[in-house]
Amino acid sequence: MTVDRASSITRKDFLALLGGGVLAAAPWPAGRVAAQGSGVLKISFRSSLVRLDPAFTVSSDEYVATQTIFDNLTRLDANLRPIPGLAEEWSSPDGGKSWLFKLRSGVRFHHGRALEAEDVVFSMQRVLNPANASPGRRALGPIVEVTAPDASTVKFTLEGPFAEFPAILTGTFGRIVARDAVDSLNQKPIGTGPFRFVEWVRGQHLKLERNAEYWMPGLPKLNEVWLVSYPAQAAEQSALATGETQMMWDIPLSLVPVVSRLSNVQVTEIPSTGFQPIAMRSDRPPFNDARIRRAVKQAINREQVMRFVLQGRGVVAQDTPVAPSSAFYANVSAPPYDVAAARKLMSEAGHSGGFPLRLFASNERAGCIETAQVVKPMLEAIGIKIEIQQVPWDRFNAEVWKKETFFVSNWVGRPTIDEQLYPYFHSTGSWNEYNYADPEVDRLLDQARRELDLSARRGLYGKVQEKLAYDGPAIIPYFSNYATARVRGLQGVPVSPLKWVDLREAQLTG
Amino acid sequence: MRSVLRQVAIRALWAIATLIFTSILVFTATQLMPGNVAQLILGQFASPEAITALEVRLGLDRPAIVQFGSWFGGIIRGDFGVSPRMEVPIAPILIQRLGHSLVLAGLSLCLVALIGITLGTIAALRRGRALDRVLTGASLVGISMPEFVTGSLLILFFAGILPVSGFAPPQEGLWRWLSHLVLPVLSLTFIMLAHVMRTARVSMIEALGSPYVRTAVLKGLPKRTVVLKHALRNALLPTVTVIGINVGYLIGGVVVVELVFSYPGLGRLTVFAVQNRDIPLIQACTLTMAGIYILASFTTDMIYLALNPRLRAE
Amino acid sequence: MDAAADRRTRRADLGLRLGIIALGVVLVLVFAAPMLLPFDAETMSADAILSPPDVRHWLGTDHLGRDVFARTVLGGRSTLALAVAATALGVGIGASVGMVAGYKAGLIDNLLMRTSDAVMALPSLVLAMLVMVAVGSGPAAILLAIVLIFAPRAARITRSVVLNVARLDFVAAASVVGESQTSVLVREILPNVWPNILVEACLRFSYAILLISALGYLGIGIQPPTPDWGLMISEGAAYITAAPWMIFGPALGIVLAVISVNIVGDGLQERIGARLRRTTAHV
Secondary structure (H helix, E strand, O other), X not given: OOOOOOOOOOHHHHHHHOOOHHHHOOOOOHHHHOOOOOOEEXXXXXXXXXXXXXXXXXXXXXXXXXXXXXXXXXXXXXXXXXXXXXXXXXXXXXOOOEEEEEEOOOOEOOOOOEOOHHHHHHHHHHHHOHHHOOOOXXXXXXXXXXXXXXXXXXXXEEOXXXXXXXXXXXXXXXXXXXXXXXOOOOOOOOOOOOEEEEEEEOOOEEEEEEOOOOOOOOOOOOOEEEEEEOOOHHHHHHHHHOOOOOEEOOOOHHHHHHHHOOOOEEEEEEEEEEEOOEEEOOOOOOOOOHHHHHHHHHHOOHHHHHHHHHOOOEEEOOOOOOOOOOOOOOOOOOOOOOHHHHHHHHHHOOOOOOEEEEEEEEOOOOOHHHHHXXXXXXXXXXXXXXXXXXXOHHHHHHHHOOOOOEEEOOEOOOOOHHHHHHHHHOOOOOOOOOOOOOHHHHHHHHHHHHOOOHHHHHHHHHHHHHHHHHHOOEEOOEEEEEEEEEEOOEEOOOOOOOOOOOOOOOEEOO | OHHHHHHHHHHHHHHHHHHHHHHHHHHHHHHHOOOOHHHHHHXXXXXXXXXXXXXXXXXXXXXXXXXXXXXHHHHXXXXXXXXXXXXXXXXXXXXXXXXXXXXXXHHHHHHHHHHXXXXXXXXXXXXXXXXXXXXXXXXXXXHOOOHHHHHHHHHHHHEOOEOXXXXXXXXXXXXXXXXXXXXHHHHHHHHHHHHHHXXXXXXXXXXXXXXXXXXXXXXXXXXXXXXXXXXXXXXXXXXXXXXXXXXXXXXXXXXXXXXXXXOOOHHHHHHHHHHOOOHHHHHHHHHHHHHHHHHHHHHHHHHHHHHOHHHHHO | XXXXXHHHHHHHHHHHHHHHHHHHHHHHHHHOHHHHOOOOOOOOOHHHOOOOOOOOOOOOEOOOOOEHHHHHHHHHHHHHHHHHHHHHHHHHHHHHHHHHHHHHOHHHHHHHHHHHHHHHOOOHHHHHHHHHHHHOOOXXXXXHHHHHHHHHHHHHHHHHHXXXXXXXXXXXXXXXXXXXXXXXXXXXXXXXXXXXXXXXXXXXXXXXXXXXXXHHHHOOOOOOOOOOHHHHHHHHHOOOOOOOHHHHHXXXXXXXXXXXXXXXXXXXXXXXXXHHHHHHHHO
């Protein structure tokens, strides 16, 4: 990026003024532009990236960017089980309370320095240190201490045994940064990942190039990766159709039939564990009254919401984020759709006349504003007069989420059961947008985390799900499918139910 | 000649005074907005102490007038501060986006002037006939179509044929660069074209009826010469004014068109800033737009001065 | 008065009449038709999501199975009502200020005109966005934004007319005779200024429609699920390849409304222009 401007107007600036923009500074070898199809992959997104510093990203599109630039100690295989990443191997000498990770040798950061255990310690402490105000502070598991016994070993000490720890390190907050290159992580991120940062034109694209010294032999295969932002749907679709882009990260479900008709394109649709809760702040009126929460739950016809918003492309959920595909799924039911019962609860709570309420939803995440519109008449049927306020996604993250009383949120799934419940519903959780603080749920979640016996754990998580379904702070009406489109020549990019994108083995043929 | 110089000087002074006045207005408006720059920078996970500390460091605890002074001082030095949402200095981004927008607006303006005046002249010469009626009717439709309607329809019809989004730097090839500009420019052109054409037509009709032109015809000059050399020159005066007035409209139009076509210009930056309450960025963007508008009015005055034979003769 | 000018006036009158008829049709459609519609604008139907135009749904349905025709018509109602209110208020306030400023002249005049210069230097849409962000979205905020945009321009135009009129003999005479300032303003100046104000209001009205739609398009104007032309187009943009009919209705609404108002405005301008020429000749 040429953002550092000298005080006087130079020729460079003049060119920029004429529209040359960012590229004016770096004279472009003519051959590279035409390199489309020979190793240049452009992925389209509807949103645009806001942050690249992995300790501060909160959006799933940003996770894709950081996953490509950085590495984690561990990564997930196709079955969402942890496999070696920067750590060659790991073990727990004491049944899950402390963990030793042995680092791979010969790994280099993009700026040339070799990876050391101190970098891992630094990266973790960076997220954990309250002074840094990282949103992931409580999303990394119950870490008490991180140390580096030697240059290639990292030791984690946890509050108690925690079997899922290696899997939890695969997320965005577990990315390893270089401890001597953190000042400009948002401007020019440096990691050990398969692709290195070239430029980021905010609101337009992030351009990455092949990391020739990547630690996996022969990988990555692509020369360049671009994450391109297309705020307009027609534009994004047209770009894929004309070959301007080769992959559409996330297709709004209502458009799956349309995109599937494009001749050169393969659309993949799988069940995901992503969910869009209608969030109720349970620490303030009206939702601090569990009866009101239950009234809302009984006023909403989940089947209808799913049909309208997803056109059937998903499954109905029961107000818990644990999907049927999970090993810990408990077949619980939310209070059933029953307007009369809901009205009764309202009057029991002293609101027989109803009340007005503002419902916030982003119009930049497919499904959110639609959900808001679909539940509005349902809630008005029990006397809650809804005023919808739509906000752009960035503003949603900055001003609505965790601040307002009633809003439609948007989450992608997480790899472990702990991450799928603890951060949202534990009173200290990172994603607890409801300010939900239920001592029983807290206790169960803490206990389940330490429990090593699988069936006992299952029992504990089952109780949590039961509780959430009955009077939890979120209405989770559905799990939506995840659909993504690729040109037929693109291979080696697994489709993840978490919407992650692993580009190591990606290649373009034909 | 001296009076012309004086006029130029007076108008330049007015322009500067208006700019200062506008900057006060913009600053006051952003002060009234809810939201706090320190909170924006630190994000929702920051502690209240950290926010207070940053407020002190950024000088947000000082009286508004002092803050205005340092803000305005910075702008004069070309320093617009740092955008809390983007976490980068504003000036370089602003210059880059402004460049993109100027290309878009400039091309549209040229196209509008060229086609508008031509069509207006043709309509005037064919006054009352079918061609005139068709052109006048079409211009009425043009005036009534906002850019986001025109743009959406263009996207609908041209998706897959032309790029409907984004921007390609000219280094990637002239055609690629131009192809990304075609649809946005068309959307902008449509609505302004109607205005300019209507004015050009009316002025041309008046000019053709003026004694000056009648004399030229009586002198036996060929029609072509009369139209091009005598009538057109007079008709240009009001048309230039209308084009000048349209610059203000054009800036608003650019905002919408950039959004419709995801074109990375000043307009989209402004919408981003406003929607995200990025206060320093809002201030920078709106002031830049006001600056352009004021500069355009000044330039219009100057062109008017240059074209108006009476004023020049004095 | 020569025959050509006469012909011109007649044609302008014809245009004016046509415009009024067109505007009438739009108004009837927008204000009366909802009562006759079989569909409510906000009722969703899961069986009719994104269905193309047919006999049942004349303009098709949207992504939530709502009838686009019903939404277009109802969207027009809120837009037009808001546009009328905003224009009347904005031009009214502006004209009053302009009259006082022009008549009083001096420091107040200067201050008012400099302020209006500064406000006018900001593009209307950007100014509107600033207001909406500061006070929140919704009809009241839209009203405030448009008033702020329209008032300075109306003030400016009125002031310049008043400056001319105030110099005329009969106004000076009235002042000398000892009529109060208010009475001079209302009795002597206003009758000479109002035709210009009316023309301005007409021009502004069509611009108000465009502005309201643009704000809706940007997502900061009227909020869903209330139908609004601009909002409908931005919703439709997400489905433009799957259901282009989602934008046809609102686009047609905007164009028809603005065209008819523009024709009326043009006709009015011609007619009042002729009248003004005549009165000026008398004086």
